[in-house]
Amino acid sequence: MAPRQPPPLTLAYHGVADVPLRRDPHGLFVSPRELERHIATLRRWGYRLVSFGELARLSIAGAAAGHASLTFDDGFADNLHTLAPLLNARDAPATVFVTSGWLGERHPEAPWALIMDADEVRALAAHGVEIGAHTHSHPDLTALSPDGARGELERSRESLEEILQSDVRSGAYPYGRADEGTRLAAGAAGLTAACRTSGQGDWHDPLDLPRQDMTNRASRLGLWLKRDDRYEQVLARGPLRAVRGLRRRALGLGR
Numbered sequence: 001m002a003p004r005q006p007p008p009l010t011l012a013y014h015g016v017a018d019v020p021l022r023r024d025p026h027g028l029f030v031s032p033r034e035l036e037r038h039i040a041t042l043r044r045w046g047y048r049l050v051s052f053g054e055l056a057r058l059s060i061a062g063a064a065a066g067h068a069s070l071t072f073d074d075g076f077a078d079n080l081h082t083l084a085p086l087l088n089a090r091d092a093p094a095t096v097f098v099t100s101g102w103l104g105e106r107h108p109e110a111p112w113a114l115i116m117d118a119d120e121v122r123a124l125a126a127h128g129v130e131i132g133a134h135t136h137s138h139p140d141l142t143a144l145s146p147d148g149a150r151g152e153l154e155r156s157r158e159s160l161e162e163i164l165q166s167d168v169r170s171g172a173y174p175y176g177r178a179d180e181g182t183r184l185a186a187g188a189a190g191l192t193a194a195c196r197t198s199g200q201g202d203w204h205d206p207l208d209l210p211r212q213d214m215t216n217r218a219s220r221l222g223l224w225l226k227r228d229d230r231y232e233q234v235l236a237r238g239p240l241r242a243v244r245g246l247r248r249r250a251l252g253l254g255r
Contacts, residue, residue, distance in 0.1 A: 005066035012211040015076040016083045026109050027215030042068050051130040052095035053170045056193030056206045070094040077114040084127040097134035097172035100159040118163045132170035133157040141182045153189035183207040
């Protein structure tokens with residue numbers, strides 16, 4: 001009997017840098033060393049790493065099990081200068097969702113960190129990283145009208161296509177927020193796949209695919225729970241005894 005494949009999984013990161021938690025209240029950064037550990041753990045669990053666009057296509061075909069995608073939101077400059085060499089060294093694909101209106105600026109929640117400019121976006125794509133749309137100005141799309149949401153996604157897609165001179169068909173919803181109107185707007189904006197966060201979404205809907213948040217100092221236990229889509233449930237219950245038991249079991253995995 002063939003071994004059971006792990007469930008499909010998409011992880012949502014932002015920046016890749018060693019940033020202390022006291023300087024990163026929004027948990028936007030993961031250290032390169034931790035990311036390397038996550039990649040090794042995913043492969044040890046039997047995952048084949050693919051881009052988000054490829055995972056969406058596999059999901060439509062009902063063949064996403066056993067595949068995982070690494071995604072990075074906003075378009076931090078470190079995605080080119082730190083992430084890309086790390087991915088190339090480990091033959092790991094990934095997708096970066098770029099907020100097109102922030103190009104060349106400082107990140108509003110980490111003002112000491114830069115967003116890529118147009119040349120850096122092109123360079124990142126040349127490294128083989130998939131580029132996706134993350135709106136133009138990073139609003140909560142569920143707070144906008146259908147036309148407003150479509151405009152944000154369409155403007156981002158078109159701006160990135162102009163930079164890359166190639167199609168952009170994947171997207172990520174800011175803050176992971178999407179409703180039925182948002183998903184319809186994404187399709188109308190020309191996207192064929194889009195994703196949320198916090199495990200919300202539906203693997204049967206390519207415009208509502210779930211992702212799991214990976215924040216600063218994300219633990220191996222957390223990754224294990226997110227793999228099985230149990231993290232939010234455990235977080236909601238919060239009994240320390242259950243968490244300790246889960247930690248013991250998680251640490252026994254992959255030995």
